[in-house]
Amino acid sequence: MSTWLFDLGNTRLKCAPLGADGRLGAVRALAHDEGAAWLQDLPSGEVACIASVASDARRVALLEALLPRFARLHRVATEAALGPLRIAYAEPSRLGVDRFLAMLGQCDGQAMLVVGVGTALTLDLVDADGCHRGGRIAPSPQLMRQALHARAAQLPESGGAYAEFADDTADALASGCEGAALALIERSLHAAHALLGVMPELRLHGGGGEGLRAHLPPHAWVPEAVLQGLARWHALRIA
Template sequence: MILELDIGNTRLKWRHKSSAGEEITAEGTCKDIEEFRAGQLKEQPSLFRFCSVRDQSITEDLLTWSQTHWALTPQVANVRRECAGVRINYQDVSRLGVDRWLAMLEAYRRASGPCAIIDSGTAFTLDVIARDGLHRGGFILPGLSMMQNSLTANTRIRLSKEAKAESTALGNSTDEAVLNGSLASLVALIEKQIVELAKDSADFKLYFSGGDAALLAEMINFDKFQIVTGLVLDGLALACPQFADDKK
C-alpha cells in the first residue's frame, strides 16, 4: 500500500493507493496531524510520500515518526527547478509553494501542452504553463471567503448568515455588494488571463480545483474547462516516484 498525504493550510488530505500505484483504495481528510496519525498510521505502507505547506517542524515530526515506528523514510516533495517537463522561472524556487508546484506538474501531464491551473480555496491561485513547460508565472489572492472575512473583520460591515455569492452583477444590498464584488474580482482576473492565453495558444487547457471551483467556472465566459480533484496528490507521484529511475 502507498500512503500519500497533502498537508494544506487548513486541512490534510490523504489517500491509500495500491502497491502498483494505479488504484486509489481509500481517501479522506483530517483537520490536523494528530487526527491523521491516529487514523492513518496504523497500517504500515510500502511507500509513504507527502508534501506540506506548514511549519517545517511538522515535516520533521512525520519523518521521525515514520523512521522510528516503521523504519521507513518518507519521500518529501520539495520544489525543483525542473521536473516532469515543467520548468520554474522563480529566481528562488524555494519561495514557490509546493502545493502549487505539484498541481502544475500534474496539470501539465494531463494537458500535454499549455494550461492554466486555478485553485480556489482559502487562497486563490492562478498559474500558467507554456507549451514547452515553462511556468510563465501566477497570481495569489485571498479566496472568496477570506476576502469577505477581511471586510467584516476590519470594518463595521456585517453579512447575513444566509448570504452567498451567486452573481457578478452590481449589488443592491450590502450583502450583494460584498459577495458579488469579491466574486466579480476573481472572475474578471480569470477572464483576462483567458484572453491573454488564447492569443498564444488557442488549444490551452483550463483546470479548476478547490472549494469554489464550480462557482467560479459557472461564472466565466468560457466553456472549455475541467473541474478536477487530486492534482496535488497526483503530482506527488511525479515529484516522488516509486522507483528512482522514474525521477526526472
Template sequence: MKLLVDIGNTRLKWAVWRDGRRAMGGVYAHRDTPFDVALSGNWTALPRPSAILVSSVVSQDVERALAAFMATLFDVAPQFVRSPAAALGITNAYAEPARLGVDRFLALAALHATQPRAQVLVSCGTALTLDAIGADGRHLGGLIAPSPDLSRHALLGATARIGDAEGRLVEIADTTQDAVQSGCVLAAVALIERFRAQAAGVLGETPALVGDGGGLDAWRALLPDMERGRDLVLRGLALWSGG
C-alpha cells in the same frame, strides 16, 4: 504501497497509492483536529508504507509535528517534496525554484502529464492561485490572491455594520450581504479572465482553463469553459514517486 499526503493551509488530503493507482484516501481540516486524533483511526490499519511523500505549504513546526506522528506510527521518515528547477516535464519559471509552492508545481506536473497543451491552472482553497504553462511544459509564472471566502472574511473583519450573513451571488446587488459575496467572487473571476488573456498573449493561443480545489464549486459556472481537475497535487506526488 506508498502514502501520499497533501497538506495545505486548511486541509490535509491523503491517499494510498498501490500498483499505479489510488487505493483509498481521505481529507480533514487539520487546523481543527490534531493529527493523531484525526488520522490514527485510518492509518493504524494501513500496512507499513514503502515510502511517504508529502506536499506541504504549512509552517516548519506543523511539518515537524506531522513527521513525528508518521515516524511513530510507521517508523518511516516522510519525504517533504520541494519545487525543483525542472522535473516531470515542467520547467519552473521562478529564479529561486523552491519558492514556488510545491502544491502548484505538482499540480501542474499532473495536468501536463494528462494532456500536454497550453493551459492555465486555477486552484482555490484558502488562497486563489493561478499558473500558466505552455504545451512544452514551460511555466510562465502565476498569481496568488485571497480566495473569495478569504476576501469576504477579511472584509467582514475589517468593517462595521456589514454583518456576517452570507449573501447571494448576483451581478448587481441591492443588499450589503449580496454586494460583499458577489464582489469577492466576481473579483476572482475577473482576475482569472485577465490572467488567461495575458497568458494567451505570451503563448500565442488561448490556453485551456482547468480548476481544482474545493473553493471553486460555488462559482465555477461563471467560467463555463473551465474544466474540473481532481486531486492534482496527489497525482503529482504519485508521478514524483515514480508512479
C-alpha cells in the same frame, strides 16, 4: 509495498493511497484547524510522500505522527525541472510546492492555466512544451470575506449568492469577492492567449473552486490536482 500521499494545506490534510497502477485510491480529507484529533486516524504503510504548505508546527506534527506508521518518509519540495515541467522561478524554493505539484500532475503537452482556490487564489501558466511562464497569487474569495469581517464585523463572513448586481449586503459580498476571482481568472486567460497565441485550457482545483465553476468559461475540474502531482512525483523520483 504500500504507498500513501499526503497534501497538507492551510486548513486541511488530504491523503490517498497510491495503487500499483499509479492511480489514486479513495481520498480522505481531515480539517486541522482545532486540536490534534486530525492526527489520530492517519493511515500506515511502507512509504509516505508528503507535500506541505502549512505552518511549521503543523508540518512537524504530521511528520512526527507518521514516523511510527511508515518505514520511509519523503518530503517533497519544488524542483526547477522534473519530467516535462520546467518552472519559471529562478529560486525554486520560492514557488509553493502545491503549485509545483498541481502543474506537474497536469502537464500533458497542452497549454494550460492551472488555477487553485484555497486560502489563496493561485494561477500558473504552462505552455505546450511544459515551460511554466509564471503566475499570480491573490486572496481567495473566502479569505476576502474573512478579512472584511475582521475589519468590519457587521459584514457577514459567509453567505449570500452571486449576482451581477446584488440588492442585499450578503449577496453583494459574495458577488464582489467571487467576482474579483472570476475577473482575475478571465483576465489571465486573455493575457495568456495573447502571450502564447493559443487559448490555454483552464484547469481548476481547490476547495473553494466549486463556488466559481458556474460562472467560469469551459474548464477541467481536477479537485485532486496536488495529489495527482504527488503520484507523478513518486513515479519520477521513487518508483
